[in-house]
Amino acid sequence: MIRDVREVIREEPLMRDRLLALLAGGPLTVRELAAAAGLPASEVMVWVMGMRKYGYVAEEKGPGRIPEYRYAVVRRS
Amino acid sequence: MDYDALVVGSGIGGMETAIKLGDMGYRVLVVEKEPSVGGRMVLLSKVFPTLDCASCIATPKMAATVHHPNVTVVTDSEVTAVARTGDGGFRVRVHTRPRYVDPAACTGCRKCEEACTVAVPDEWNGEMVSRRAAYIAYPQAIPQKALIERPGTSPCTDACPAGIKAHGYVSLVRSGRYEEAFRLILDATPLVGTLGAACYAPCESACTRGELEGPVAIRRLKRFVAERHYAGPDGPGVTPPVPNGKRVAVVGSGPAGLTAAWQLARAGYAVHVFEAGPDAGGFLRQAIPAYRLPAEVLDRDLANLAAVGVTISTDSPVGDPAALRADGYDAVLVATGTPRSRRLGIPGEERAGVATGLAFLRDVRAGRAPDLAGRHVVVVGGGNVAVDAARTAARLGAREVTVAYRRSRGEMPAHPAEVDDALAEGVRILFQVAPVDVTGQEGSAGTAGLRCSRMALGEPDGSGRLIPIPVEGSEFDIPCDLVIAAVGLAPADELAASLPVHPDGTAAVDPRTLQGPQGWLFVAGDAVTGPSDIAHAVGQGRRAAHAIDCWLQGREPDAFAPLDDRLPAVDRTSVLARQRTYAARPRQLPPAALRDEPRDFSRVEPSIGEQEAREAAGRCLDCGVCSECGECLAACPADAIDLAMRGEDRSLDVGAVVVATGYRLFPADLKPQYGYGRFPNVITAMQMERLLAPTRPYTSVLRPSDGRIPLRVAYVMCTGSRDESVGNPLCSKFCCMYSLKQNELLMGVLRFAELTVHYIDIRAVGKGYDEFFEQAKGMGVTFVKGRVAAIRETPEGNLVLRYEDVDRGVVGEADYDLVVLAVGVLPNHDLDRLLSEAGIAFDDFAYIAEADEDYSPAATTIPGIFVAGAVSGPRDIPESIVHAGAAALQVAAHLERRSVPA
Numbered sequence: 001m002i003r004d005v006r007e008v009i010r011e012e013p014l015m016r017d018r019l020l021a022l023l024a025g026g027p028l029t030v031r032e033l034a035a036a037a038g039l040p041a042s043e044v045m046v047w048v049m050g051m052r053k054y055g056y057v058a059e060e061k062g063p064g065r066i067p068e069y070r071y072a073v074v075r076r077s
Numbered sequence: 078m079d080y081d082a083l084v085v086g087s088g089i090g091g092m093e094t095a096i097k098l099g100d101m102g103y104r105v106l107v108v109e110k111e112p113s114v115g116g117r118m119v120l121l122s123k124v125f126p127t128l129d130c131a132s133c134i135a136t137p138k139m140a141a142t143v144h145h146p147n148v149t150v151v152t153d154s155e156v157t158a159v160a161r162t163g164d165g166g167f168r169v170r171v172h173t174r175p176r177y178v179d180p181a182a183c184t185g186c187r188k189c190e191e192a193c194t195v196a197v198p199d200e201w202n203g204e205m206v207s208r209r210a211a212y213i214a215y216p217q218a219i220p221q222k223a224l225i226e227r228p229g230t231s232p233c234t235d236a237c238p239a240g241i242k243a244h245g246y247v248s249l250v251r252s253g254r255y256e257e258a259f260r261l262i263l264d265a266t267p268l269v270g271t272l273g274a275a276c277y278a279p280c281e282s283a284c285t286r287g288e289l290e291g292p293v294a295i296r297r298l299k300r301f302v303a304e305r306h307y308a309g310p311d312g313p314g315v316t317p318p319v320p321n322g323k324r325v326a327v328v329g330s331g332p333a334g335l336t337a338a339w340q341l342a343r344a345g346y347a348v349h350v351f352e353a354g355p356d357a358g359g360f361l362r363q364a365i366p367a368y369r370l371p372a373e374v375l376d377r378d379l380a381n382l383a384a385v386g387v388t389i390s391t392d393s394p395v396g397d398p399a400a401l402r403a404d405g406y407d408a409v410l411v412a413t414g415t416p417r418s419r420r421l422g423i424p425g426e427e428r429a430g431v432a433t434g435l436a437f438l439r440d441v442r443a444g445r446a447p448d449l450a451g452r453h454v455v456v457v458g459g460g461n462v463a464v465d466a467a468r469t470a471a472r473l474g475a476r477e478v479t480v481a482y483r484r485s486r487g488e489m490p491a492h493p494a495e496v497d498d499a500l501a502e503g504v505r506i507l508f509q510v511a512p513v514d515v516t517g518q519e520g521s522a523g524t525a526g527l528r529c530s531r532m533a534l535g536e537p538d539g540s541g542r543l544i545p546i547p548v549e550g551s552e553f554d555i556p557c558d559l560v561i562a563a564v565g566l567a568p569a570d571e572l573a574a575s576l577p578v579h580p581d582g583t584a585a586v587d588p589r590t591l592q593g594p595q596g597w598l599f600v601a602g603d604a605v606t607g608p609s610d611i612a613h614a615v616g617q618g619r620r621a622a623h624a625i626d627c628w629l630q631g632r633e634p635d636a637f638a639p640l641d642d643r644l645p646a647v648d649r650t651s652v653l654a655r656q657r658t659y660a661a662r663p664r665q666l667p668p669a670a671l672r673d674e675p676r677d678f679s680r681v682e683p684s685i686g687e688q689e690a691r692e693a694a695g696r697c698l699d700c701g702v703c704s705e706c707g708e709c710l711a712a713c714p715a716d717a718i719d720l721a722m723r724g725e726d727r728s729l730d731v732g733a734v735v736v737a738t739g740y741r742l743f744p745a746d747l748k749p750q751y752g753y754g755r756f757p758n759v760i761t762a763m764q765m766e767r768l769l770a771p772t773r774p775y776t777s778v779l780r781p782s783d784g785r786i787p788l789r790v791a792y793v794m795c796t797g798s799r800d801e802s803v804g805n806p807l808c809s810k811f812c813c814m815y816s817l818k819q820n821e822l823l824m825g826v827l828r829f830a831e832l833t834v835h836y837i838d839i840r841a842v843g844k845g846y847d848e849f850f851e852q853a854k855g856m857g858v859t860f861v862k863g864r865v866a867a868i869r870e871t872p873e874g875n876l877v878l879r880y881e882d883v884d885r886g887v888v889g890e891a892d893y894d895l896v897v898l899a900v901g902v903l904p905n906h907d908l909d910r911l912l913s914e915a916g917i918a919f920d921d922f923a924y925i926a927e928a929d930e931d932y933s934p935a936a937t938t939i940p941g942i943f944v945a946g947a948v949s950g951p952r953d954i955p956e957s958i959v960h961a962g963a964a965a966l967q968v969a970a971h972l973e974r975r976s977v978p979a
Binding site (some may be wrong): 001002003004005006007009010011012013014016017029030031034041042045046048049050052053054055059065066067068069 | 251
């Protein structure tokens, strides 16, 4: 069962620093980030996309024929 | 007549009608409820069958509408009344919600959005990503101006008698902006640490989370930010004020006086505080026990005042405020609180073993604590002073502490949490017991006991509390060594010498300005309200400072916005209704360390750490959406934010009304067998539109469950349309075509994906539509004819569809990475009530009925009211445009007929 999207999104400011700290070691996919944080991937997806929208992270295309996007910290002024 | 025509709604139908009428020379008002014109079309990826960019077609239309010389557009607005006038026209009422951003100043830079601390679902992106409370709807929105979602004041902020923006600092803590949180509180009062330690937190009583697992620990968050700030070397971080040459004297250094001094000093006044006692702080220093408010916390708060140049003179009682005025102070504020204890009014009260609660607490804080080891102490009263005295007596070693209160627990004025803590510390409370006589041994001036009477509760008094009535013959004795009388406090007698007072001794000043008849004299705090608490006193201090500033600057005393001009609080029920489900998030903070028979004055409540604070703040429900944290105000380079904006209602006369409010999408969760809202990888076609659009919420078309690229995608057609089981037997007409379009686009985006469409039949009626269907088939899209019965989720997040295949005559199951529900459309009911009252007819499917769809399109059953687009039935974009053209001609004919003399 997934949580109500409003509840998940509300936590984005709470989760941001935690996820950015994990990404400080290098770009990760949503699944890798979720595993590292011990959080549901569907919720990490919501937070990462919000962080992408507001310029905290940016994507890098992974290797392979069907790549999986990795997300890296964007340095903010 | 104000406008020839009113067009309600600015989707493609509304825009087209307005432009056409404007081109004909008619004056048109467009009322749009959203913050941008454009409706849904601008949010689509492409249009069918040409695969032209939807934005590229819609945005010129949006600009043409807004900039047309004959068209006026009001966004964020709704029509609230429509009434026919005698001349064949209509009088309409339009309500415009405030945007809280000055559109003339806003440059659309989005700095406010970046700074905002509240994240909510982005409805313009299918709620797949966040937006902020301060936002611009989408990149192509017109007007490209920010707005702030602010349906009301959050209950916590609304409940604060100090006018402190509780929701604001909670949201700042949640975002890790602790210093900003400290400054937000500091903007109201210098007593950040004091309130964090000892406020009774009415904010928490109002917290909507209290309806779930318990309120957000708002006060402890305040304590956290205060402790974090004070642990560092920085001062208050306030720019030194520019002196304005005026002097203000403040008599009393309690929370009201100190807060007023802080506000006035920051406004440039030279402020001198006169304190009668040996130390600054008033009641905070003298009467609140150290286990609740340690002296060092108050000292740190007092340093804030020194940083802005406030002078505090202790041991400086002021008998006559007029003397200060004579000394050259431009204004005098009396904030001397309620230093006088009310008497028990019973025999024996003069005995040596009787003290007032206030005197007892003062003596303890001044280091003159009596030795209570092995003694029995009885406290009379039910207020906070009584409870503080009882818990203090316990700490001084009393063998037994009993509180006698004449009413029941529910009527006890003391804060419930304090009462609970007292009980946990072993204090015994006797309810419905009142003192009759302080007894002593023969020939001794000391106290031997307290004779009491049981009380029955009668009818409610003026305050709503039940009147206690002595029970005849119920008297009994409580042997004790000390009686502490804490039955009420009153202002100093000297107050009456300076200005009129009420019978209870409180100052009779203007409650809004707190100004006395002399003009230069103001009174604030408990001296006005009677005994209250720190937060109320802080609010009084802020109000007094505002009133003094108005008076000294020659301005009319206006409303004090933080207390008098707040938006109404949002309804907690409506807040809770925003979510379908709530995950349990219990309050997990270290509890107060309460123990039976405490013997020291160390703080009972532990501090919380950063992680605990952020987690605690993360429980906030953002009731008012905007938290009023003020970050947008600080970030906006154009000073465009204006939280004082309020809504506006206008009555207008118009010649005709065009309803162009479009349709609403079928809520996919009404087909629970498809799992929408339960399975992350089941999305709607409108969400897919956003994933395919250039301004998409995701990096690409990705699975919501894990961010991977889907390789097997299924479409479930007719979700919520042609479906009697959900009460919508109508075909939604354009779902087939938008699904074909999306599949063709997905073929380009997901080059290796297998795409399958589960359909009943494909309705591709229109120029180039069937060719479009054939094109999709030719591109490799698989079509399976038959209904989908159910969808279930695998542990990997994949989706198993159980479906019928009519052509093959089998029932099968197939595994997909992503399922798209091609949802149908339903009538939009936004204006149903208004139009029903006006007598308009609806068809069998609840769409607005056209009087004669075939020969007089767009005309309704009411002359002068017309429809345009999908509001009268499902229509795709080209059909809506044609229909809008018909509506424009109908309006023109109606207006011209009215101008022909009868």
